[in-house]
Amino acid sequence: MDYKPFLDYINHYISLTEAEEALLLSKVIPRSYLKHQFIVQQGDVCKSANFIVSGCTKMFYMDADGQEHVVMFAIEDWWSSDLGSFITQSPADYNVQCLEPCEVIQFTYENLEELYAEIPKLERLFRKIVERAFVASQKRIVRNFSLSAKERYQLFRTTYPKIDQRVPQYMIASYLGITKEFLSKIKRELAKA
Amino acid sequence: MDYKPFLDYINHYISLTEAEEALLLSKVIPRSYLKHQFIVQQGDVCKSANFIVSGCTKMFYMDADGQEHVVMFAIEDWWSSDLGSFITQSPADYNVQCLEPCEVIQFTYENLEELYAEIPKLERLFRKIVERAFVASQKRIVRNFSLSAKERYQLFRTTYPKIDQRVPQYMIASYLGITKEFLSKIKRELAKA
């Protein structure tokens, strides 16, 4: 597996010495998944923090009625884990499933705790990553309330054009909180206009 | 101002020596606000991270139509800042306003950066705080999609009974993403049943 995108990503936030890079890579697990494979399963403990080197995943919640709710997609240079389950090492609320074959770099909980002790700068790295993720998540809450379904789709399409192209439409509908039928109607209207 | 709740809160996540506590307190600003006063204003840079010692705030977004959207409430032992604005030191998307007289402990951006350098453990503290906030935020997104307005209100009421009692109903409606009229209807139904 090619570690360069991963190291580039990290060096965007903090700078590591060669020794630190080597230590980091020694405690990280490269893993490949097939399309449709689950990286995390609802009910199981999320044992790793997963960095996507290549491929595409969805994180989703299966509700009591068997309805899927897509919480987020992840592609190259994003993380895809049930963070709540990972940090508390308790059963996951969400599934993470590969929508394409995926190459993933994994931190186990124990390895990450060791790394925090050995390279304290990593606390800073993950603080910054999660800060950004939290801000984006709050922004999404507001938008879900203040924008119409059509506006939300237009925003999604311009913000994540790559994901819009790679992911089945019915999953995007779920991510936007609408039915696939209604998204189909929205796309027809947008195509006309 | 009484710093004990603040120190207790911090010691729940990490442990500080007496010297570290003293250094921390020397770089923090206690401040009082009146009811209705703004701690952060949309468009201004959010200059401080705000820990609520006493009182209650709302963070809200004012949309293009002049409609208020409540993103979150904060009471004792919570934070209330526009984190996106704070971490990037760019104009705030949100307002933070006091719903009661408030006692607040403030970290300026510069002081916090200094503190991170002087007490690296604080990176760990804020990493953990933001991790939890992010997990809660994602959970809220899923719930907004998978639960009805009535279910969301019931969940809110049992999760945050104190806030339900302290905050005007029309603001709770805004937080839940519904109109005050519809919340009124929901409450009538719940009272009947």
Add this chain to the structure above:
DNA sequence: TAAAAAAGTTAAACTAGATTAACATCATTT
């Protein structure tokens, strides 16, 4: 390459929640 499965479309009937508008109650200030 046929067939089966997955993904997408269309349209009619329906519903959760919005809008509007009038009114009621409570709190604050003078």
Add this chain to the structure above:
DNA sequence: AAATGATGTTAATCTAGTTTAACTTTTTTA
């Protein structure tokens, strides 16, 4: 204690988005 403004209620009408169900197109697999 009256008046003002803020908060909460009720009910009729309306609409964005759902549901259902039948159908088409694309992709995957045998």
